[in-house]
Amino acid sequence: MSEPVIFELSRAGRRAPTHAVAEVPAHTIPEALLRDAPPVLPEVSELQVVRHFTRLSQLNFSIDTEFYPLGSCTMKYNPKICNRLAMLPEFLERHPLGDVERGQGFLECMFELQEMLKAVTGMTAISLTPMAGAQGEFAGVAMIRAYHAARQDHERCEIIVPDAAHGTNPATATMCGCTAVEIPTGPDGDVDLDALRRVVGPRTAGIMLTNPSTLGVFERHITEVAEIVHSAGGLLYYDGANLNAILGRVFPADMGFDVIHVNLHKTFSTPHGGGGPGSGVVGVNDRLAAFLPVPIVGRTGADRFVWLTEQDLPQSIGRLSAFMGNAGILLRAYIYMRLLGGDGMRRVSEYATLNANYLMQQLVKAGFDVAFSERRASHEFIVSLKGIAGETGITAMDFAKALLDRGFHAPTTYFPALVAECLLIEPTETETRQDLDAFAAALIDIRDQARTDPDEVRAAPRTMPVRRLDDVRAARQLDLAWQGEPESS
């Protein structure tokens, strides 16, 4: 079931000529500036292209084809209508530097998106420009730094991060020129408040938190955390990775957060696209509004929308993209939010939480070791396979591969690192009870097989286009671009 690399289909002189002019126009560029030989690109027909990439698509798991319970990624259904309407030709053809008079339709959508994001986060100002969660984090921490600098408080360069946090949090601190300070998680999954009290001080710039945390539980002491950090002069950053769990239930602003990013590709169902594009819009309270990245959409008069730029926000942290971020993704999120309405958004968190708690209880009842099972699951939860691994030698990775053979994408594996041999499972609200039951049955089936025929589990996957891949060879004998067939080894 393998598909040749497209260069292997190439034959010199073959063209797909409908896409290029027949006559090559004359040019006035000096020969010395021109390339000597054409770049190596495939020479294939349109039908070959269509077949090749259609076949490649069929080698993928996706939300449209399989249950995809990837923890912390919110792989919910991406409504077809959002894509279709965001790809109306007038939106696609609009040049980003075109005059605002000919962009009022688009700008009105963006303005209303800003307003709706305020309404779901409780923040007072929004910038839509960050192009992914990580860029939203960057914007947030950069604003925190700018805030302290504007107050002549130059010592604050430490960002506190729980040990359970996603790796982007400490990486972001470094990108912003800060130092990440890790604090431990208590045995019940909440932040260790005493440890937090010990690390805050005059060097504290802020804290980055996800709530519910990456452990799949709500941080119950969030108000105390906010109090401790604010008293020390620091600000609170909300990583919106898990917003799906509390959408319409809690305002991040009410928890004490000063700045938030929202992953529109998670909570608001824009496509993951095989790894992107995402969108990491940021929201802030009044303290940080002056520092938002530009451009922002403003309204003058009743119905005229304009760009707000550096001139309007002279203290802005600046621009993070050439234009205004992933505009087409913002449109998809806007359409999705208008389809849901306020009640629909509350149902998102209601059913995401219902599905997670149901699946968790089914697995508890089946005898799986669920981390923090005495706690209420948020929209996701963690199964630890440490006991089974000790008993049978079958690891979380083996379970992941065996799930693929049973028609399920694997949950997130080995994250968060605090729980050994873990699967982080996020079913999302768009899955049926029957699919959840089938997934639970698959895990039980794999566990049975681990006890009776562990070698067969270790041999998984067998039904995918490839068996397990040699990652060590991939890293040692780097083959990152096609150079013709490699010599057999």
Place this chain on the structure above:
Amino acid sequence: MPYIPHTDDDVAAMLAVIGVDSTAELFDEIPDGLLIDALPGIPAALTEAGITRLMRARAGRDGGAVSFLGAGAYEHYIPAAVWDIANRGEFYSAYTPYQAEASQGTLQLIYEFQTMMTGLTGLDVSNASLYDGASAFAEACLMAVRANRKSKSRRMLVSRGVNPVYRAVARAIGGGQGIELVELPLDPAGRTDFDALTKFDGEAFAAVCLAQPTFLGTIEEADAITDWAHAHDMLVISICNPTGLALLRPPGEWGETGADIACGEGQPLGIPVSSGGPYFGYMVCRKPLLRQMPGRIVGRTVDIEGRPGFTLTLQAREQHIRRSKATSNICTNQGLMVTAATIYLSLLGAEGLRRTALQCHANTNLLAGKLAQLEGVSVAFDTYFHEAVIRFDRPVAALVDALGERGILAGYDLSEHYPELGNALLVCATDARTHEDIDAYVAATRSALDRSQAA
């Protein structure tokens, strides 16, 4: 209940399994004072038909302009097959290929993309893409600081030919890590001034940064600058328009040993201009710099039966493993956009892309030549790729407005970022423009100039 499939019976059965009476109880760990019971600021739900009417009405207010704007975003003809295939759910609704065996389609496609980008740039290794051209340039600056082992400097020598917004973005993103941009002026031909460069002899910089073509459309003579930079322990970052690479000498062949990093905006390769995004940034480098490259990289390997297969590799550089010591905090690539670009490049091939490049060049040449015949109008620079600077004898803002009223986006007013050029407009006529479009532009300009003369 859009997209939520639960029946009442399902909900009752599920609550019983959990052991609670209502879904409200599932939120019982959230402190009471924090719970809210409605989202009053969100408009009521629309049906699919309702949102369709709304969005068609909004879109209808925006369309219809004939664009001669480039300045970083280029309208090219996009073959129908590109988005027909890219929109397939198997590409559109997949995530990052963490489970390689179930993601061979995305992984092989990225490997093919990486191969195409190395071919276009003449450099050794490509990543799986970054967010956009501007942020890719910012990442390239940070990468150059890490990769330049001979210099500890965090300063960049950046040509004024580099898109001014890219420079602003590099300052915004690199500023926290002490990245500083020092500007290199342009010479009278609109290229980076080599004599100005040599005045920095003896100073430490991490890299020299050039755009090809420049923001002003001119074509750099990059060999001498590249060799000078290398002789002074600096790396060379090239920001290249990918359409131009079908025609122009690639950065891998600049000077004696080539540029070190190429990056830029991938949008011209099959991505609509769509209000500025989503696009994708590309980045390609020489092999010794590979471990300092940010973003995801796909490699080919074999499975346990010896069959070829594809997987993410070199992940130890990335944030999920290295945390605060990662090369960047970036997680995503712009996978869907790369899918479109890979299909686009496959359909065009080298010859198709070269013809597209030549068509753009010829159209812009034609437009510039016709405009230069108007009174008080001249072309600022002789050699350019597919954008030209047009000088006028009066401020261009009024002209831009006048053409806008006729449904023509006249170009990019350079007065804010390049005041030294006087009354200058950056125009671009890609393969999406016809000779009739160009004639209409020239006629509208003539009439606007006549009227303002008369006024």
Place this chain on the structure above:
Amino acid sequence: MSEVPDNLKYSSEHEWVRLEDDGSVVVGITDHAQAALGELVYVEVPEAGQTFNKGDACIVVESVKAASDVYAPVSGACQAANPALGDAPELVNQSPYEGGWLVRLQPSDPAELDELMDAEAYARLLAESGG
């Protein structure tokens, strides 16, 4: 149980140090450390002449799923790195105490060598930590 040669000194970060006749020291990671990391795919070494304080991160060892810093067990200047590791990082797995050595340092404060553990103490540390 991993191998702990008697003739070497050890740090609590699982580096080993061998004092050479010329006063330089050769540094590597222990058998225990290589086993914990798994198959190495890359070793990033310092350039000759770079100086380190004791405890500075001076080398990065990379497996498929992890990257770890190796800390300078003593202060000093890098004299050379193991040239074989560029093509064969697996030497660290196969021969952590011989062919898989990492760097040779010229110590700036030889007294720091006395602060390192002997084989017996290191073996005890491993035993106590369950290794």
